[in-house]
Amino acid sequence: MDDDEAIARSLEGDLTAYEVLVARYSALAHRTAVLFGARDEAEDVVQEAFVKAFRHLRTFRRDAGFRPWLLRIVANETHNLTRARGRRSELTVRLSATAEAKAPDDPEGAAVATDRRARLLEAVRALPERERRAVVCRYFLQLSEAETAQVLGWPVGTVKSRTHRGLARLREEAGHELG
């Protein structure tokens, strides 16, 4: 069942069809919530977002993609949560422990690569919030510029310029650190 059909059937109240959509986008929705700062409440945020998405499915424009539409709801829910908690939106994600294990025959090279990744993640964390959100959408969620614009509610030109500024800053950081 593709998205279109699942949405059409969900609109008729078919919850089994909607379950297919939820399962399909669950991992990406969690990733979005975590990367936007939901921390250990990501599961709550994601469930709430899927419930809201179902109830507002009629407002979804069928010619646009379901993915950015859903992720916008996830981003908004996360924003509401961090605001209600009195927190700033922060990138709290860590490198996974398995990253090093990917090159077992070259432990030293793997350690250097892991260290560089950790520094790059630190640099992304330190970006001004808007640039960071753009970079997170484009590279960590691997969304297109148009999708990023929809998720963040910005014009495409703004996505481009903020991504560009964020990358310039990261490039500069990486240059300083590794010569």
Next chain:
Amino acid sequence: MSSDERFDDIEAELRALAGSLDVPAPPPEQVAAAVRTRLEAPRPVKRRRRWRIVAVAVVALVAVTAATPQGRQVVTAILRYAGIELRLGGDTPAPVPTPAPLPGEREVPLDEVAGQVAFPVRTLAALGEPERVTVADGGRVVSMFWPDGIRLDQFDGRMDPFFFKRLGPPFPDEVEVDGVTGFWLPGSHPLGYISREGGGEVPLRQAGPTLIWQSGDVGHRLEGAPSMARAAELAGSLR
């Protein structure tokens, strides 16, 4: 080298980094099932109509058009519930600018609370021991505070109202809490206190979204939960 070429490697590095981020997620089928369960549950929003009927019935009893000292806010309905007086107005009321503490509020150790108030005091098991506990107005109100702005007030719900809340739209949603009906007040709203001495009204502060309910003779208000579902879940852990 053009700047775009220089960006290429940082872009590639970012994409590689994306694969090494530790982003745990529950099994998708589990999320799908949980969402389905929530969608099949009765919708609190649908019950809003019933709330209006309740409000109208109450208006018949206490039809009031009151002008407050502060702002001549027109009150169109009053509901007294769980020791709280909800004053429903046509517009969103002006926020309380300066927060004030409850009268006679002082901090007490958790294990000494029971001796200082006239009703059984409980705590939210889901959140563990509160960071701070206060007793106010000669033992009428117990307040517990947890991190992230979560606050639980407990007070004798049989007596005259202790708190008043001014509400514009959106009006409260009914929600089931621990087997009883409570109300979820979704918006930020002015909160005040009606003191024992002479019934004077003390504006307290601008309260965040709050769940109110009565359990036995004790009134409860839980403030600071991010969603109605989370508030109801926390309230369910009252022990």
